[in-house]
Amino acid sequence: xxxxxxLVSPFTSLIELGGLLLVxxxxxxxxxxxxxxxxxxxxxxxxxxxxxxxGLIAALAVATAVLTGGDALLYHxxxxxxxxxxxxxxxxxxxxxxxxxxxxxxxxxxxxxxxFRVPPGAPETRASLVFWMLLMGVWAGLNAAFLGQxxxxxxxxxxxxxxxxxxxxxxxxxxETLAAALRYLLFALLxxxxxxxxxxxxxxxxxxxxxxxxxxxxxxxxxxxxxxxAAAALMTVGLLAKTALFPLHLWLPPxxxxxxxxxxxxxxxxxxxxxxxxxxxxxxxxxxxxxNPMTAQILGALGAGAILFGNLIALRQARLKLLIAYSTVAxxxxxxxxxxxAASAESLALTGGMLQVVSHACAKAAMFMAAGxxxxxxxxxxIRDLGGSIRVLPITVLAFGLAGLSLIGIQPSGGYLTxxxxxxxxxxxxxxWWGLVMQAGGLLTAAYLFWVLGHALSGPPSGxxxxxxGRAQELVVLALxxxxxxxxxxxxxxxxxxxxxxxxxxASAAVSTAMAGAFGWSKLWGDVWPILVVGLLVxxxxxxxxxxxxxxxxxxxxxxSVTGHWAAALGAILERADRGLRKWPVAxxxxxVLALxxxxxxxxxx
Amino acid sequence: MNGPTLFGLCGAALVGLGLYGLxxxxxxxxxxxxxNLIGSGVFLLFGVIAKRGGGALxxxxxxxxxxxxxxxxxxxxxxxxxxxxxxxxxxxLRLAEISGRSTLERAGSGSHSPTHERAPAPERAA
Numbered sequence: 188x189x190x191x192x193x194l195v196s197p198f199t200s201l202i203e204l205g206g207l208l209l210v211x212x213x214x215x216x217x218x219x220x221x222x223x224x225x226x227x228x229x230x231x232x233x234x235x236x237x238x239x240x241x242g243l244i245a246a247l248a249v250a251t252a253v254l255t256g257g258d259a260l261l262y263h264x265x266x267x268x269x270x271x272x273x274x275x276x277x278x279x280x281x282x283x284x285x286x287x288x289x290x291x292x293x294x295x296x297x298x299x300x301x302x303f304r305v306p307p308g309a310p311e312t313r314a315s316l317v318f319w320m321l322l323m324g325v326w327a328g329l330n331a332a333f334l335g336q337x338x339x340x341x342x343x344x345x346x347x348x349x350x351x352x353x354x355x356x357x358x359x360x361x362x363e364t365l366a367a368a369l370r371y372l373l374f375a376l377l378x379x380x381x382x383x384x385x386x387x388x389x390x391x392x393x394x395x396x397x398x399x400x401x402x403x404x405x406x407x408x409x410x411x412x413x414x415x416x417a418a419a420a421l422m423t424v425g426l427l428a429k430t431a432l433f434p435l436h437l438w439l440p441p442x443x444x445x446x447x448x449x450x451x452x453x454x455x456x457x458x459x460x461x462x463x464x465x466x467x468x469x470x471x472x473x474x475x476x477x478x479n480p481m482t483a484q485i486l487g488a489l490g491a492g493a494i495l496f497g498n499l500i501a502l503r504q505a506r507l508k509l510l511i512a513y514s515t516v517a518x519x520x521x522x523x524x525x526x527x528x529a530a531s532a533e534s535l536a537l538t539g540g541m542l543q544v545v546s547h548a549c550a551k552a553a554m555f556m557a558a559g560x561x562x563x564x565x566x567x568x569x570i571r572d573l574g575g576s577i578r579v580l581p582i583t584v585l586a587f588g589l590a591g592l593s594l595i596g597i598q599p600s601g602g603y604l605t606x607x608x609x610x611x612x613x614x615x616x617x618x619x620w621w622g623l624v625m626q627a628g629g630l631l632t633a634a635y636l637f638w639v640l641g642h643a644l645s646g647p648p649s650g651x652x653x654x655x656x657g658r659a660q661e662l663v664v665l666a667l668x669x670x671x672x673x674x675x676x677x678x679x680x681x682x683x684x685x686x687x688x689x690x691x692x693x694a695s696a697a698v699s700t701a702m703a704g705a706f707g708w709s710k711l712w713g714d715v716w717p718i719l720v721v722g723l724l725v726x727x728x729x730x731x732x733x734x735x736x737x738x739x740x741x742x743x744x745x746x747x748s749v750t751g752h753w754a755a756a757l758g759a760i761l762e763r764a765d766r767g768l769r770k771w772p773v774a775x776x777x778x779x780v781l782a783l784x785x786x787x788x789x790x791x792x793x
Numbered sequence: 794m795n796g797p798t799l800f801g802l803c804g805a806a807l808v809g810l811g812l813y814g815l816x817x818x819x820x821x822x823x824x825x826x827x828x829n830l831i832g833s834g835v836f837l838l839f840g841v842i843a844k845r846g847g848g849a850l851x852x853x854x855x856x857x858x859x860x861x862x863x864x865x866x867x868x869x870x871x872x873x874x875x876x877x878x879x880x881x882x883x884x885x886l887r888l889a890e891i892s893g894r895s896t897l898e899r900a901g902s903g904s905h906s907p908t909h910e911r912a913p914a915p916e917r918a919a
Contacts, residue, residue, distance in 0.1 A: 339869070343873065354880070357884065369885060380832055387863075776816065
């Protein structure tokens with residue numbers, strides 16, 4: 188029995204459905220929504236778990252069918268082919284995202300069983316019903332965005348996603364989360380209306396919204412007509428606003444940090460990836476020839492800005508959930524390095540980018556849920572008061588650390604593969620500046636992880652334990668963290684999924700080259716020593732237990748030293764810049780400026 | 794100036810007005826209304842494209858004057874915009890009920906939500 192038949196055997200009957208298989212991931216969440224209305228909140232969690240499990244099986248079947256079939260799955264709704272009908276299609280990228288979102292949502296579903304259950308005898312709460320309905324809405328929106336082949340279907344999918352994600356932020360009904368949700372909704376609406384305007388211009392020019400037909404018609408033209416230049420710029424900027432790429436990240440930190448932990452995990456791990464995926468679709472599927480160097484450099488520069496700025500601001504955060512939210516701002520940046528690197532090293536850049544999507548989804552969901560367990564147990568999430576939490580929640584702190592290793596990019600994590608593949612692409616294209624940014628980003632990530640872990644590991648437990656988390660919750664967080672950390676150990680042949688439906692992409696060769704030398708001593712040492720130096724620097728600043736008494740004096744002493752003074756001043760300036768950038772009029776204007784810059788860049792190149 | 798051009802310019806003007814309102818007006822209700830202005834502008838533009846014809850049906854040689862596809866999409870778009878507006882208004886009403894606020898930025902502080910109190914001093918890790 189060779190490996191491919193071994194892969195296929197559990198799903199034979201599902202794979203025989205062919206394109207019809209794609210309807211299942213769209214139907215399951217909708218069934219869940221309707222069931223929720225009938226069942227009410229009391230026993231809903233268990234039913235949802237069953238649906239999520241079925242969803243995982245369907246996603247596995249799609250991925251297997253795409254990988255072993257070597258071609259994309261296609262389905263015409265109602266048998267009507269485009270341009271009259273609407274198509275669903277799962278290529279390699281869609282299959283990967285379907286699978287990752289099924290895994291992460293299942294994990295979140297297991298985690299949320301405890302947070303949103305209704306104790307026997309107690310009256311049913313609204314959150315216990317609404318959370319599951321919104322989760323199903325998010326899942327439906329994600330799957331539709333990954334499978335849709337029509338720009339308008341994708342618009343509806345994005346809106347479904349936003350309308351489900353926004354109320355998740357405000358689930359606890361406090362004033363500050365309501366304000367965060369409103370800010371998120373309004374900025375996302377600005378993004379989606381710009382996307383819709385772009386879609387209208389596409390339709391006006393080519394009389395179709397189907398991605399494959401558009402690509403065909405655009406490839407035939409000698410240069411991009413002006414409406415399409417405007418449409419590409421508007422759609423990209425609109426989607427950037429929804430992805431919260433720096434400097435359009437005004438809504439992300441309060442929304443992701445204020446939501447309940449299970450919701451934060453979904454928002455940070457998956458929701459921002461859907462709009463990023465549509466940017467990929469536009470630039471790699473609709474307009475494959477139009478990604479000129481100038482446009483790519485603009486997108487890359489925004490990504491680099493996100494990596495540096497997000498990580499530096501994360502270092503300044505006092506609350507764990509805000510730190511993780513700013514880390515998301517930074518990690519989104521890596522995704523946009525794909526664009527400048529894809530020009531001459533598409534295999535490396537796209538594979539690296541997809542690995543970043545997958546590993547960040549698993550790691551960030553694990554981190555947000557770990558932070559939720561810490562906050563639930565200690566009653567707060569102030570980093571300075573995390574002292575001794577390793578003794579209260581050993582598994583959770585371990586999971587947080589392991590997920591962090593993946594973000595830093597230690598072998599064999601998905602983060603390591605991303606960094607190695609993108610670095611190889613940097614070497615191949617000679618754009619050394621992106622390499623520097625990635626190195627700096629990894630070290631800054633290490634700094635804030637050591638800062639958190641140092642507090643969690645040192646000292647006696649401060650304050651009392653408010654509530655104990657469930658064992659299943661801790662284990663599911665650990666499992667997600669391990670998934671991110673061990674991603675590189677998967678057989679390289681599986682990574683070929685990235686290239687299905689895309690000519691000339693050899694993902695497995697790229698991955699096996701990257702993994703080949705990963706565990707050699709010199710490579711290992713070369714990757715680890717800068718991180719150790721950062722670790723020692725950070726640990727040197729922690730208030731250790733035996734010096735607890737004079738910690739404040741040491742604090743004053745270090746801060747008054749020259750370097751401490753400069754670091755503090757730089758931090759204050761950055762924080763002020765962040766507050767300025769996140770003011771609504773400033774963010775709105777930067778969005779317009781960005782749209783103009785992108786349009787100019789696209790026009791000069793075409 | 795023929796009809797489609799006039800309506801196209803009207804659509805562009807609505808989008809421009811809406812963008813100005815969405816970015817510059819501090820009140821959240823005004824932002825919601827401005828979003829609806831942009832939406833109307835986009836739908837009007839889509840209507841112009843439908844009137845201009847040359848859509849999928851006439852491209853297929855069915856000899857249909859005008860294009861019905863954008864009209865179907867406009868209706869869907871209206872439903873989506875209506876849903877968006879109702880969620881935004883519901884959030885704003887609840888926010889005003891709890892805290893008396895009707896703006897996104899807190900009055901006076903110029904900053905954002907209270908979850909963002911300044912870090913006491915984690916700058917030492919930087």
